[in-house]
Amino acid sequence: MSALLRMLLLAIGLGLAAGASAIDPMPFTDRAEEVRFQKLLHELRCLQCQNQTLADSDADIARQLREEVFRLMRDNKSNDEIKDFLIDRYGPFVLYKPRVSSSTWLLWFGPFVILAGASVFLWLQMRRRRRTAAAGAAPTPSDEEDW
Amino acid sequence: MLLRAFIPLGVFAAIGLVLWSGIGKNPQLLPSALLGKPAPAFAAKALHAPETEITSASLLGKPYLLNVFGSWCVSCRVEHPLLMEVERRGEITLVGLNWNDTREDATRWLAQFGDPYSQIIFDADGRIAIDFGVTGAPESFVISAEGRVLHKFVGPLTEDDIENKVKPLLAGQAL
Numbered sequence: 001m002s003a004l005l006r007m008l009l010l011a012i013g014l015g016l017a018a019g020a021s022a023i024d025p026m027p028f029t030d031r032a033e034e035v036r037f038q039k040l041l042h043e044l045r046c047l048q049c050q051n052q053t054l055a056d057s058d059a060d061i062a063r064q065l066r067e068e069v070f071r072l073m074r075d076n077k078s079n080d081e082i083k084d085f086l087i088d089r090y091g092p093f094v095l096y097k098p099r100v101s102s103s104t105w106l107l108w109f110g111p112f113v114i115l116a117g118a119s120v121f122l123w124l125q126m127r128r129r130r131r132t133a134a135a136g137a138a139p140t141p142s143d144e145e146d147w
Numbered sequence: 148m149l150l151r152a153f154i155p156l157g158v159f160a161a162i163g164l165v166l167w168s169g170i171g172k173n174p175q176l177l178p179s180a181l182l183g184k185p186a187p188a189f190a191a192k193a194l195h196a197p198e199t200e201i202t203s204a205s206l207l208g209k210p211y212l213l214n215v216f217g218s219w220c221v222s223c224r225v226e227h228p229l230l231m232e233v234e235r236r237g238e239i240t241l242v243g244l245n246w247n248d249t250r251e252d253a254t255r256w257l258a259q260f261g262d263p264y265s266q267i268i269f270d271a272d273g274r275i276a277i278d279f280g281v282t283g284a285p286e287s288f289v290i291s292a293e294g295r296v297l298h299k300f301v302g303p304l305t306e307d308d309i310e311n312k313v314k315p316l317l318a319g320q321a322l
Contacts, residue, residue: 047282050174060247061282064273089187089280091180 026070033073040069040079044086045094053096179288179299180280186213186294187278194245194253194267201268203294210317211240213288214264214304215276217248218256220284226303227260233309234263239317243267246276246284289316 028034038055044065046057054062054069065086072082086094098104181187186203193199214230216223233239243264245253250269257267270276279288282301289298289312297316300308 047175047177061273061276064247064277068274068277087180089180089278090282091177091280093177 026066036079037070037073040073040082041066043096044069044083045096047090047094173301175282175301177301179296181288181296182299184296186288186290186296187275189268189275189278191268191270191275194243194250194269197250197269201266206242206266206290207294208292209240210292211242211265211290212313213242213244213279213290215244215246215279215281215284215286217246217284218252219248222303223285224260226285227263229304229306229309230263231261239309239313240265244270244275244279244281246270246281247273289313291317 026034026037028037041055042053044054046052046054046059046062046065048059048061049057052062054065069082072085077085083095092098098107100108188203190200190202193201212233216226230241234241241264243266245267247270253267253269268275279286285303287300287304288296289300291297298312300312
């Protein structure tokens with residue numbers, strides 16, 4: 001095995017280890033509960049270290065919130081109820097994926113509006129050029145028309 | 148036609164301005180989800196008297212500044228002299244929320260630096276702090292006599308906060 005390959009394997013191994021996250025073992029009853037817990041934690045933000053999810057963060061507050069989420073799961077709360085619980089306390093920023101509401105319309109649909117606008121602009125431009133070409137005037141390349 | 152050449156520059160300037168405006172802002176300064184709402188109900192033991200219970204109801208009737216602190220918290224030490232001064236002036240009631248701490252450490256810390264609090268809630272498992280949406284210490288909540296959250300401060304309080312935010316909020320409330 002070449003040295004390069006060994007290095008690569010080591011790098012992959014370390015990457016996987018980092019992905020194994022900071023979660024302390026919880027007394028899960030079955031695999032389904034564990035999967036649900038993990039999935040939920042990856043959708044929730046640790047507000048102390050804001051670019052980490054609750055699953056990734058090693059902060060005290062993240063650990064306590066993980067325990068709280070687990071407790072709420074045991075109380076038979078649905079995922080939405082658990083999210084509502086956290087939003088009531090920490091605000092909507094706690095969700096990694098913001099909900100669709102009047103205050104997040106721009107966030108959700110803004111890119112599509114820009115895409116639509118750009119498409120219309122492009123279409124108009126192309127039509128104009130085609131007309132100019134059809135009118136017989138050979139398009140003379142000029143510095144001003146380069147975009 | 149010459150004007151068109153400046154469009155990219157204009158777009159660049161607009162994007163630049165938007166990004167520039169975000170520089171220097173503190174991303175931890177999120178508006179509290181509790182603002183204007185009743186403070187969460189709680190019942191906990193007092194730090195100094197483990198048999199005495201402090202509840203959200205027992206604190207009603209008088210506005211207060213709820214200060215989240217811990218003996219492990221470095222910024223709390225920065226803030227502490229100001230809280231001692233506020234207590235000395237006697238204008239604002241300070242209630243402490245001792246968070247993620249042990250009784251021994253907190254008691255020793257207060258003995259060393261002074262105790263500005265009229266009462267201290269001992270939040271043994273951090274669940275009161277979760278109800279308040281606390282993400283770090285120190286944090287302070289201005290709570291009205293009716294138990295509503297009027298304001299939330301993240302990080303160490305300053306003299307300016309006390310004079311220009313807390314006092315105006317509490318003006319008109321019976322102290």
